[in-house]
Amino acid sequence: NDLCSALEFPASFFALDEDLVGFGSSAYYYRKKADLTALDRKRIHGVINLLRIHLKRMLTFVELAGKRKLPDLDIENYGGDPGNVARALRAFWSVPDGPVKNLTHLVESAGVLVIPCEFETRAMDATSLRLAEMPPVIFMNKHVPGDRWRFTLAHELGHLVMHGVPHAEMEDEADAFAAELLLPQSELRPQYSRLGDIRLQDLANLKPFWKVSVAALLHRATELGFVHETKRRYMWSCMAKWGW
Numbered sequence: 001n002d003l004c005s006a007l008e009f010p011a012s013f014f015a016l017d018e019d020l021v022g023f024g025s026s027a028y029y030y031r032k033k034a035d036l037t038a039l040d041r042k043r044i045h046g047v048i049n050l051l052r053i054h055l056k057r058m059l060t061f062v063e064l065a066g067k068r069k070l071p072d073l074d075i076e077n078y079g080g081d082p083g084n085v086a087r088a089l090r091a092f093w094s095v096p097d098g099p100v101k102n103l104t105h106l107v108e109s110a111g112v113l114v115i116p117c118e119f120e121t122r123a124m125d126a127t128s129l130r131l132a133e134m135p136p137v138i139f140m141n142k143h144v145p146g147d148r149w150r151f152t153l154a155h156e157l158g159h160l161v162m163h164g165v166p167h168a169e170m171e172d173e174a175d176a177f178a179a180e181l182l183l184p185q186s187e188l189r190p191q192y193s194r195l196g197d198i199r200l201q202d203l204a205n206l207k208p209f210w211k212v213s214v215a216a217l218l219h220r221a222t223e224l225g226f227v228h229e230t231k232r233r234y235m236w237s238c239m240a241k242w243g244w
Contacts, residue, residue, distance in 0.1 A: 016053065018049075018053055020045075020049050021048075021049060021052065021129065021131070029127060029128050029156065029159040029163065029166070029170070029174075030124065030126070030127035030128075031124070031125045031126050031127070031152055031155050031156065031171070031174070032123060032124045032125065033122075033123045033124070033125075035123050036121070036123040036124055037121075037123070040119070040120070040121045040123055040124065041124075043119075043120065044119050044121075044124055044127070047117060047118075047119065048117075048127060048129070048139055051115065051117065051139065052129060052131075052134075052137070055113065055115075055134060055137065056133065056134050059134055059135070064111060064113075064135060065111070066109060066110045066111025066112075067109045067110075068093055068109055068110050069092075069110065070110040070111055070112060070136060070160065070161065071089065071092055071161060072161065072164075073085045073088055073089060073092075073161045073162055074162070074164070075162045075163070075173060081176075082158065082162065082173045082174070082176035082177035082180065083176060083177070083179075083180040083185070085158070085161065085162050085177055086158070086176075086177045086178075086179075086180035086181040086184075087180060087184070089157075089161060089181065090181065090184070093106070093110075097184075097187060098187065099182070099209060099210050099211050100150075100181070100182060100211075103150050103153055103154060103182070104149075104153060107138070107153060107157055111135050111136070112135065112136045112137070112138060112157070112160065113135055113136070113137045113138070114137075114138050114140060114153065115137060115138070115139050115140065116140050116141075116142035117139045117140065117141060117142060118142060119141045119143075121141075122141070122143060124141060125140070125141050125144050125148065125152040126138060126139060126140045126141060126144070126152045126153070126155070126156050127139050127156070128156040128159050128160055130160055136160050138153065138156045138157070138160075140152065140153065145213075146211075147207070147211060147212050147213040147216070148213060150182060150211055150212060151178050151179075151182060151212055151213065151216055152178075154177070154178035154181045154182050155174045155175060155177070155178040156174070157177075157178075157181070158173065158174035158175075158177030158178055158181070159174050162174070162177060179216070179219070179220055179223070182210065182211075182212055182216070183210060183212060183216065183217070183220045185220075185224055188220060188221075188224065189224060191206065192221055192224060192226040193226075195226075198221055198226055198227055200214065200218075200235055200238060200239065200244075203217040203218055203221070214239065214244055215239065215244075218232065218235055218236070218239075
């Protein structure tokens with residue numbers, strides 16, 4: 001009783017027949033920064049499990065049907081290239097050319113629950129969960145800025161459609177998936193070509209159209225060969241100095 005009073009949870013909660021889903025399991029993926037502490041990780045683990053239990057019970061009273069299917073696109077079937085998977089998903093969902101207008105709405109229309117959360121740290125952006133007994137869920141840090149929210153959400157979507165079993169390369173693969181989904185190279189190449197010698201102001205001008213961060217646009221320009229490594233480092237140092 002003292003424990004229940006201190007934690008403000010009823011005794012029945014501690015008797016629930018529920019398994020804990022932990023980091024590293026085949027159903028659980030997360031996007032984090034390098035400074036996530038063990039204490040933060042343990043707390044977020046508890047928050048996610050508690051929300052999952054709540055959602056599972058709430059969903060017994062609600063019928064959710066996605067307007068579109070969330071496909072299983074095994075990356076091995078696409079030459080091991082996350083960009084191919086992103087292009088396949090755009091085609092499968094009939095996403096028009098250009099920026100994705102509302103990524104959250106698009107993801108939710110496929111039956112995925114997108115839940116803003118209080119993680120009490122900025123060291124974790126999001127985590128996603130796919131279990132048999134409930135719809136896929138993406139838990140988002142509610143303090144993530146809008147442009148980073150889009151990239152993070154696309155990253156987690158990549159996990160849901162590409163990955164069944166965790167492996168060492170999956171975070172890089174999810175980033176590459178997100179980059180192609182939000183910034184298709186077939187459309188960016190002509191834009192970057194027209195710019196010529198790309199400046200940070202050029203990328204800032206593109207940001208409102210593509211709805212991603214300047215950092216994401218710079219990373220994409222580097223990937224596509226429009227910014228060489230020395231200039232990339234210089235531009236990153238400028239962004240850091242200016243507080244971008």
